[in-house]
Amino acid sequence: MSGTSTDGISACLVEIQPPSPRARHAVPLRVEVLSHETYPYEPSLRDNILEIIHPSTMNPTGLTKRLAWMNILLGYRLAEAAKAMAKKASLPLDNVDLIGSHGHTFFHCPEPRPIPSLRSRARGGSTTGRRGGINLSTTLQLGEPSVIAHETGVTTVADFRMADVAAGGSGAPLVPYVDYLLFQDPVKGIALQNIGGIANVTFLPPSGGLDDIIAFDTGPGNMIIDRIIWHITRGGQSFDEGGRLAQEGRVNEKLLSQLMGHPFLQKPPPKSTGREEFGHSFADNLYSRTDPGDALSLLATVTAFTARSIAEGYKRFIIPHHPLHEVFLYGGGVRNHTLVRFLKEYLPSVPVRSIEELGIPTQAKEPMNFAVLAYEAMAGHPANVPSATGARDRVILGKIVPGRNWKDLI
Ligand SMILES: Nc1ncnc2c1ncn2[C@@H]1O[C@H](COP(=O)(O)OP(=O)(O)O)[C@@H](O)[C@H]1O
Ligand SMILES: [Mg+2]
Numbered sequence: 195m196s197g198t199s200t201d202g203i204s205a206c207l208v209e210i211q212p213p214s215p216r217a218r219h220a221v222p223l224r225v226e227v228l229s230h231e232t233y234p235y236e237p238s239l240r241d242n243i244l245e246i247i248h249p250s251t252m253n254p255t256g257l258t259k260r261l262a263w264m265n266i267l268l269g270y271r272l273a274e275a276a277k278a279m280a281k282k283a284s285l286p287l288d289n290v291d292l293i294g295s296h297g298h299t300f301f302h303c304p305e306p307r308p309i310p311s312l313r314s315r316a317r318g319g320s321t322t323g324r325r326g327g328i329n330l331s332t333t334l335q336l337g338e339p340s341v342i343a344h345e346t347g348v349t350t351v352a353d354f355r356m357a358d359v360a361a362g363g364s365g366a367p368l369v370p371y372v373d374y375l376l377f378q379d380p381v382k383g384i385a386l387q388n389i390g391g392i393a394n395v396t397f398l399p400p401s402g403g404l405d406d407i408i409a410f411d412t413g414p415g416n417m418i419i420d421r422i423i424w425h426i427t428r429g430g431q432s433f434d435e436g437g438r439l440a441q442e443g444r445v446n447e448k449l450l451s452q453l454m455g456h457p458f459l460q461k462p463p464p465k466s467t468g469r470e471e472f473g474h475s476f477a478d479n480l481y482s483r484t485d486p487g488d489a490l491s492l493l494a495t496v497t498a499f500t501a502r503s504i505a506e507g508y509k510r511f512i513i514p515h516h517p518l519h520e521v522f523l524y525g526g527g528v529r530n531h532t533l534v535r536f537l538k539e540y541l542p543s544v545p546v547r548s549i550e551e552l553g554i555p556t557q558a559k560e561p562m563n564f565a566v567l568a569y570e571a572m573a574g575h576p577a578n579v580p581s582a583t584g585a586r587d588r589v590i591l592g593k594i595v596p597g598r599n600w601k602d603l604i
Contacts, residue, residue: 195561196268196298196337198391198469199416199526200240201432203272205279206230206558207290208565222375225566229283230558233275239267240432247300248474261300261336268298269341276346291603293350294568294592296561297337302468304364306331333365339595347598351568354591358578363585366466370396370409370579371570372563377552378402382519385508386549388560389527391417392467393504396582399516408512409582410463413456413503414472416527418496421477426489437532440497443490453499454506463511464584500527501536508541524549524559567591572603 195204211224235243245253246260253260272295280287306329339352355365373386373396386396393415397408416433423434434440458467477496484492512518521544527533528548538546549559570577576588 195296195564196272197525197560198299199420199433200235200243200298200391201526202232202234203275204230204232204557204561205275206555206561206565207279207283207285208562210566210569223566223569225376225562227554227558227562228285229279230555230561231275231279231282232557233271233278235271237432239271243298243300244474247469264300265336265338266341268336269338270345272297272337273342273345276342276348287346287348288599290346290348291599292565292568292572293342293346293348293597294354294564294566294571295337295339295342295350295352296354296564297335297339297352299333299335299468301332301334302366302466302470303330303332304366304466331359331364333359339593343595343597349572349597349600349603350595351571351592352595353593354564354567354571354577356593357589357591358583358585361578361580361585361587361589363578363580363583364464364466365583367394367396367409367411367582368567368578368591369394369560369563370407370582371404371577372566373409374398374404374407374579375566377522383512383517385512385518385521387412387504387521387523388525389415389500389504389523389530389533390525390560391415391420391469392472393500393525393527394466395504395507395512397508397512397516397518400519404579405581407579407581408463408516409579410507410511411466412507413459413467414496414500415525416500416530416533417469417472418477418480419493419500419530419533421474422481422489422493422496425477425481426493433526434493434497434530434532437497437530437534439490440494440530440532443492443494445498446488446491446495449492449495450498450502453495454502456503459503459506464582466583494532497530497533498536501533502540504537505540508544518544520544521546522549522552523547524554524556526557528556 207229209226339350343350359365380401384398394411399406571592577591
């Protein structure tokens, strides 16, 4: 998994056991994390990826060519990460059955939008716009799975989001199904909150079914914080280690309430977001309007904004309908202690814990999701949750690239 933070590749090695037919309370799957690691991108690769996502007019090489090269390059990097992961766990690659690879998101447009250049001549499309143009949603993840399968020899499942898009969904979030399989509780309402570049929640009502899941992106995760730190340190730091600098600033309450008026936060689920809404231009705009002497206050404010948008998401869309007993956090944002402290302040009546308390390392959860989704693809099980993505149908997710172990699998 290479998340929107663009910090590197998070990998994990898991053992997945099918449900035991003799179990009294059948858990749908048993998943054990054997090893995990994040392999950071070197700054030049990170800059290159971000420059494709936020293109400037400075680079003369066409965007399509750069995307095509990046797809292959990331394929090699993802393969290296898979090999390094197996090595770390002292497991020969021959003993790995399957790789699930999310790749890196280069574009995410969850709501159908008109395609400007096609407006006048368009016919068909999933939704026809008012003026006869086509409105389409789309999402683009790269990191070529053919390269991964070739380099490792292991059958690889990738590009999980597209089947949901084809079924009329936004392709995100995909984690709710995995959360449902692993963490559903008969008596407790549980929220699993990822704080990556973007923050997303899965809420599992007590003993609810798949249709009862509430899952959505709550808004920004570390994305704005990372960019503001980058400005403050003039490119020297890409994140606020431990949330230490934010701790030194005072929250600007007026700015915070302005930020809380962002239309994305008002929108009811299903909804998802990305760099298009909370990426560089959002943060750069805030920074350019800030006095240099108030930079730490801005950092504290955007940190509080992330926490408050998570809490408000629960207060608006979960708590009025269901009991919320516990919140389990994961993703890199868990290490930002100021962010977690703000979140606890904004949610005084709900215990906020780390997912480590459920036996899963915080950095392993996201890559683990895609291992489970790969397993489910091979099992032929639909794995999207229409109430979360807006899809019309339940569909099997992922594209399968056979590796040298293919015949052993089928
Ligand atoms: N020690 C830390 N202190 C504060 N923030 C951290 C720390 N380690 C990681 N992070 C934050 O977590 C982000 C990476 O989290 P991750 O879960 O990998 O997100 P994504 O899935 O978007 O890549 C980093 O960009 C950074 O903002
Ligand atoms: Mg990451």
